[in-house]
Structures are given as structure tokens and as C-alpha cells.
Amino acid sequence: MPGYDVLIVGGGVVGSSLAYFLSANEDSRNLQIAVVEPDPTYARSSTALSVGGIRQQFSTPENIALSLFSAEFFRKAPRLLAVGPDEPDLGFEERGYLFLASSEGLQILEQNLERQKRSGADIHLLRPEDLADRFPWMNVSDLSAGSFGASGEGWLDPHSLLQAFRKKAQSQRVEYLTDRVMGFLMSGGHVKETSLAEAGSVPVGKVVNAAGPYAAEVAGLAGVSDFPVRPRKRFVYRIQTPAKLPGCPLLIDPSGVYLRPEGDGFLCGVSPPEALDPDTLDLDMEYGLFHDTVWPTLAHRVPALDSLRLGPSWAGHYAFNTLDQNAILGPHPEVENLLFANGFSGHGLQQSPGIGRGISELILYGDYQTLDLTRFAFHRFAEGALVLEENVV
Numbered sequence: 001m002p003g004y005d006v007l008i009v010g011g012g013v014v015g016s017s018l019a020y021f022l023s024a025n026e027d028s029r030n031l032q033i034a035v036v037e038p039d040p041t042y043a044r045s046s047t048a049l050s051v052g053g054i055r056q057q058f059s060t061p062e063n064i065a066l067s068l069f070s071a072e073f074f075r076k077a078p079r080l081l082a083v084g085p086d087e088p089d090l091g092f093e094e095r096g097y098l099f100l101a102s103s104e105g106l107q108i109l110e111q112n113l114e115r116q117k118r119s120g121a122d123i124h125l126l127r128p129e130d131l132a133d134r135f136p137w138m139n140v141s142d143l144s145a146g147s148f149g150a151s152g153e154g155w156l157d158p159h160s161l162l163q164a165f166r167k168k169a170q171s172q173r174v175e176y177l178t179d180r181v182m183g184f185l186m187s188g189g190h191v192k193e194t195s196l197a198e199a200g201s202v203p204v205g206k207v208v209n210a211a212g213p214y215a216a217e218v219a220g221l222a223g224v225s226d227f228p229v230r231p232r233k234r235f236v237y238r239i240q241t242p243a244k245l246p247g248c249p250l251l252i253d254p255s256g257v258y259l260r261p262e263g264d265g266f267l268c269g270v271s272p273p274e275a276l277d278p279d280t281l282d283l284d285m286e287y288g289l290f291h292d293t294v295w296p297t298l299a300h301r302v303p304a305l306d307s308l309r310l311g312p313s314w315a316g317h318y319a320f321n322t323l324d325q326n327a328i329l330g331p332h333p334e335v336e337n338l339l340f341a342n343g344f345s346g347h348g349l350q351q352s353p354g355i356g357r358g359i360s361e362l363i364l365y366g367d368y369q370t371l372d373l374t375r376f377a378f379h380r381f382a383e384g385a386l387v388l389e390e391n392v393v
């Protein structure tokens with residue numbers, strides 16, 4: 001088995017974005033790059049089970065900047081990710097996010113909006129009368145305001161994005177190995193070889209952990225036992241209704257319940273409270289959260305949704321960063337040639353272009369060249385410098 005200069009563990013949207021950005025860079029022309037992915041159908045990966053939302057409405061400057069870059073990238077993606085004459089259709093719908101606030105959440109919403117505008121995001125404050133004008137199907141009686149992204153926000157098709165990155169990376173001579181990383185041979189704090197289930201031992205230069213919800217398991221193979229990423233289950237409910245909600249954006253109720261159009265129906269869901277959010281790798285479906293929380297909340301916010309039918313729904317895993325729900329990027333202090341691209345919780349799909357670009361810069365130049373993502377380094381946990389994001393959905 002020949003060795004690889006860069007071996008990416010996991011070929012979901014993050015691993016495949018990295019494979020694309022790295023192989024697109026002229027300075028990688030002499031590098032052998034491989035992505036190890038056991039399941040080319042991606043049936044259980046976070047990416048395939050995602051809701052595909054993209055928003056600039058974060059409170060952390062780096063998160064805002066990452067999504068601004070993504071919006072620009074998604075607009076150009078059909079051209080950038082074309083392989084020959086085949087331009088991928090990502091289904092990018094720039095129909096906005098709308099965060100709603102009651103009187104309790106108003107101050108935070110206004111603070112965040114100022115930060116987002118300062119960072120160049122196209123976000124606008126809508127008062128209850130503006131909301132009622134623009135979205136006459138919405139109950140605004142208990143709302144103080146909403147913040148609406150007029151451009152650069154919306155959703156896309158996660159599987160199409162992943163496949164577009166993957167095919168383009170392959171066309172740029174990245175090898176995808178249908179295999180699983182089982183272990184690492186360590187020498188003096190370095191990963192020297194990677195052990196694959198099928199192919200056996202492979203010498204490696206740098207390894208990137210892009211294993212999504214399995215990130216802690218992969219980190220553990222290199223002796224990193226304190227990696228704070230856990231698989232946490234999220235349910236996506238599909239609803240069918242004759243109700244028409246013209247101009248419906250991706251709506252986030254003050255309770256955290258979300259709703260967005262999908263085909264001739266809608267997708268909706270909510271993150272459960274921490275006490276009801278165990279680590280789990282199963283994908284069994286449950287409907288209690290829908291009946292007890294999601295539907296009553298939606299029926300209050302959008303009275304036309306008091307009657308609806310549940311369609312085929314699904315569960316997927318967040319790669320949940322238990323310490324601050326944000327990305328963990330770059331090398332571990334004690335295993336320098338193992339880089340992390342993990343812990344995205346609920347916002348990794350939209351961040352994948354900026355993460356792929358950033359990690360490719362770390363690999364090629366040892367430092368970020370475009371957007372400085374240093375705050376997301378692993379050592380922030382030891383230093384108590386958590387990146388606390390107020391808008392985690």
C-alpha cells in the first residue's frame with residue numbers, strides 16, 4: 001500500500017470540502033491525498049440527514065464570516081464544482097432565516113443584529129407590524145421583533161453539496177477509499193501509520209479527523225481521550241398541509257422550534273432540552289417531541305397549521321460539542337500531525353466551505369491565510385476560552 005501525505009478520515013461534507021479545497025490549491029500538486037469513507041451511500045452520516053440551512057445570524061464573528069463566505073461560495077458552486085460540462089445543482093434557495101423574539105429575547109436579538117450588520121450581513125429588524133404585513137399567516141401577538149436575512153440565507157440540498165465536493169475532489173486526483181480507519185500507529189507523539197479495515201497499514205504524513213459524530217472514537221484511536229464531541233439525536237418532522245404560507249423563510253420561533261418549506265410541505269423540529277438529550281448512536285424515530293412541543297408551538301405561531309398530516313420523517317446525529325457547541329479545528333497539542341475538523345453541532349453543513357478552505361491552509365502553510373479560525377483551536381478548552389455562540393439551534 002503506498003503512503004499518503006494527507007489522509008482524511010470521513011468523507012462527509014466536511015471531509016469532502018477539505019478534499020476539494022486542498023486539491024484545488026496549486027501548492028498541493030505533489031501531495032498524495034486520500035479520503036477514507038466506509039459508506040459511499042452516506043445513509044447514516046450527519047450530512048445526508050441534515051436540514052441544509054444556511055444563515056448569517058450568529059453572534060460569533062467567525063461564525064458570521066464563515067457563513068458569509070459560504071453564501072458566496074454556494075452562489076458560485078455550479079461553476080466552481082463543475083466536472084467538465086456537468087454543473088451541480090445544489091438547490092440553493094435564498095429565502096431567508098427569520099429569528100423571532102418575545103420581549104424576553106429582544107435585547108439579545110438586537111445585539112446580535114448589530115454584530116451581524118457590522119460583519120456585513122444583510123439582516124433587518126422587523127417589528128410586529130412589519131412581520132404581520134410581510135407574513136400575514138403568522139400570529140405576532142406575543143412577539144416583539146424578528147430579524148430577517150434578506151440575502152445570503154436559506155437552505156440547500158445537503159446530499160447534492162456533498163456529492164459535488166466529492167466528484168470535484170476526485171476529478172482533482174483525490175482518492176476515495178471505501179474503508180474504515182481502525183487504529184493509528186503512533187511514534188513520538190506522531191501518527192505514523194493508519195490502520196484500515198480492508199487495506200491494512202498505510203504510512204501517513206498528516207491525518208484529518210472529519211468523522212462527524214464518530215470524532216471522539218477516531219480521536220481515541222490516537223490516544224486523545226478527552227475529545228468533547230458526542231453523537232446527539234435530532235428529529236426532522238415532515239408535515240403535509242393544504243395551508244399556503246407565502247414567502248415562508250426558515251422560521252425560528254422564540255421557543256427554538258423551526259419550520260421551513262420543503263417541496264409541497266414543510267420540515268420542522270426542535271432541539272430537546274439537555275436532560276432529554278443523551279449520547280446515542282441509534283437513529284430510532286420518536287414522535288413525542290412533535291406532539292408535545294413542535295406541533296402545539298407551530299399551531300400557536302401559524303394558526304393554519306393546527307391541522308396537518310405527518311409525512312416521512314427522520315432522525316440524524318449532531319456531532320455535538322458538549323463544551324461550547326462550536327467547531328474544534330486544527331492540531332491537538334500533543335499529536336501535531338492529527339488535525340481536527342469536528343464538533344460543528346447544528347451548523348457544520350453551512351460552514352463546510354470555510355472549514356475546508358481553512359484546514360487546507362493549515363495543512364499547506366501551517367497557518368490560516370484567509371479567515372483566522374484560531375479561536376476554534378482545541379487548546380481553548382484548557383485555557384477556559386470557550387467560544388460561546390448565542391444562536392445555537
Ligand SMILES: Cc1cc2nc3c(=O)[nH]c(=O)nc-3n(C[C@H](O)[C@H](O)[C@H](O)COP(=O)(O)OP(=O)(O)OC[C@H]3O[C@@H](n4cnc5c(N)ncnc54)[C@H](O)[C@@H]3O)c2cc1C
Pocket residue numbers: 009010011012013014015036037038039042044045046047048049050051052053054179180181182210211212213214218234235236315316317318319341342344345346347348349350351
Ligand atoms: C437533523 C440535522 C439537521 C441539521 N441541520 C443543519 C442545518 O440546517 N445547517 C447546517 O449547517 N448544519 C446542519 N446540521 C449539521 C450538519 O449536518 C453537520 O454539521 C455536517 O453534516 C457535518 O459533516 P461531517 O462531514 O463532519 O460529518 P458526517 O456527514 O457525519 O461525515 C462523517 C463521516 O465519517 C465517516 N466515518 C466515521 N467513522 C469513520 C472511521 N472510523 N473511518 C472512516 N470514516 C469514518 C462516516 O461514515 C461519515 O460519513 C444538521 C444535522 C442534523 C443531524
